Amino acid sequence: MSMDITFLGTGSAYPSPTRGASALVLRREGECWLFDCGEGTQTQLMRSHLRAGRITKIFITHLHGDHFFGLPGLLCTLSLQSNPDPNKPPVDIYGPLGLRDFIWRSLELSHSQLLFPYVVHELVPTRDQCPDEEFRDFSHLGRDGPAPQGSGGRILHLDPEEHSYLLQEDEQLILRAFRLFHRVPSFGFVLEEKPRPGRLNVLKLKELGVQPGPLYGKLKSGTAVVLENGVRISPADVLEEPIPGRKVCILGDCSGVVGEEATRLCWGADVLVHEATLGESQQDKAKEHGHSTPGMASEFARRCGVRKLVLTHFSQRYKPAAQAGQGDEDVTELGRQAEAVLGGQGVALAEDFMTIEIPLRRGITE
Amino acid sequence: MSMDITFLGTGSAYPSPTRGASALVLRREGECWLFDCGEGTQTQLMRSHLRAGRITKIFITHLHGDHFFGLPGLLCTLSLQSNPDPNKPPVDIYGPLGLRDFIWRSLELSHSQLLFPYVVHELVPTRDQCPDEEFRDFSHLGRDGPAPQGSGGRILHLDPEEHSYLLQEDEQLILRAFRLFHRVPSFGFVLEEKPRPGRLNVLKLKELGVQPGPLYGKLKSGTAVVLENGVRISPADVLEEPIPGRKVCILGDCSGVVGEEATRLCWGADVLVHEATLGESQQDKAKEHGHSTPGMASEFARRCGVRKLVLTHFSQRYKPAAQAGQGDEDVTELGRQAEAVLGGQGVALAEDFMTIEIPLRRGITE
16 A cells, blocks of 8 residues: 655746656556646656556646646647557546646647547636736636537535535545645645554454454454354454554645635645745745745644655756756755754655655554 | 757657657757747757747647647746847747647636747648548637737738748748648748858959959949949959858658649758658558658658758657667668668758758859
């Protein structure tokens, strides 16, 4: 049950040879979930150890080009490399309103017939997610003309009670989006695993006279059993503590969150991925462009009590430490600025192709 | 008066770490003209010795994603790196009908306000440029709604007498497009320089008693002069042979040209850039997908009597010779196939970042 995050693009504004445009992959249960898809993401995927064909979900945080201009090309290449399979479930694409129309038109104009199905679920932003004069209403896009491929997707409105968008919930996990403030409406995503049943206490099972076999499975899955001698054994008698699920929060560009709900949603996250485009000395400029500094990101991480903060989306001026030439600014100073807020807690600075493992919290007492 | 071509992407179908998606730059008089702009072109430009800010014209040969999905991102990055300049002439973008709407929608959705003007000139294809069932009429695109930025461009129809599209003509050059057959309508472009006046014969000028100074300039520019002694000197008396202009032909994807006019247009070209996606053993597959083999490209080059053929747009299976690992197919076999048709004449195989000089034909007798 491994889970990891691999960064494919960690630069802001545009892709460069040292930092690709925004993209990262969350890998879990053999599936790859892609978060943002700036231009060049498909090539970064080829350079990585990941298999693009494993992508089952794609999330676009906001509609700035460096976060989604790579999407039509990625879809076309995935199609070229795939075999038609009528049983293949559609790739789910989540992103702000307007994304479906863009994908459809790009594929239509380029005469691209994808060999796999996809659906686009659009998040309807609220007006307070960006400066008033920047807000544009894209609700008219794609509402005229024939229903395009990918039109089976949902239109997701903010849940007025939860203050978030419910994207998916099943036995294993719950997936939500929440609102961020940026130059254009931006979103964060929270993947939360539900707790798993603890391990069977084999010693106790023996004491109680339960023979290894089907009864073990029933107990593990949460069903009480009755032995031949009439003794009833409930799962709680023989299961160890449940294993807590992991929580991963991946935020789009922002100078802050909208509403207080985000703090609760991100509370106690194992990993929080947050942008830190510019250093503290340029905090005014960062805010003006709807971005964060390491200090702003760390302050949010501290409020949420997260275990690990990963900073990314650095201005292209900040070279990776290993690649910085004389006179170049590198990212280590940004790391120090974050640590100054978080004290001893570790902060990771994302680089292209860096992978972060997110282990299960076995044996950790909450 | 140097002129050269630099290849930025030489792979077909999609960009890979060894071959970028289609793009090349023709550099002349300090200006850069970009031909095709596949995804990742802006990053390839950064890796090259070229300066993206020098791009004054962009040509899109056809509307397959690997030839134009990099265009919105490139425009945004050019804008980020430019300073507002009210005197800057617009960037001219030429491409098939439908391109203007795509650019406008991509910039609109991504909230991109370019700091420089651009105009899109759209080429209207004819139905015989692709299989009948593949033809789509994009003439409705962008005809509704408010006039977008870039709408000052022209709609260019085939000249029924010349069988070509006149894009530009001035004192120095003439620029035309012509039709190719592909899975979707595709175009080739011909840049033809007009002959320049020959050098002044200084020895003869002395003999005739012309003093160095303004009279030299007048004669060079083609104006006759009268000396103080009443002698009339015409430019032909003192100018050496005119220097022939160069001709460069850059073709989009194709399995052939439409009409016989292309041969005349490309006749005697200094450089012909032609695709050769697959080797001879796969000629059927190549034709089925509207592509060429080295032999097909060479046959056209031979018919046109071109001086240098450059093959590009290789299937990603063909690794550059220097990067081919054991068991990989490399491009050298494709080169041999071309040479078999062209005899001793040199054929160049494009690689990413390769530059080809196109010298003036000084002293060459035609």
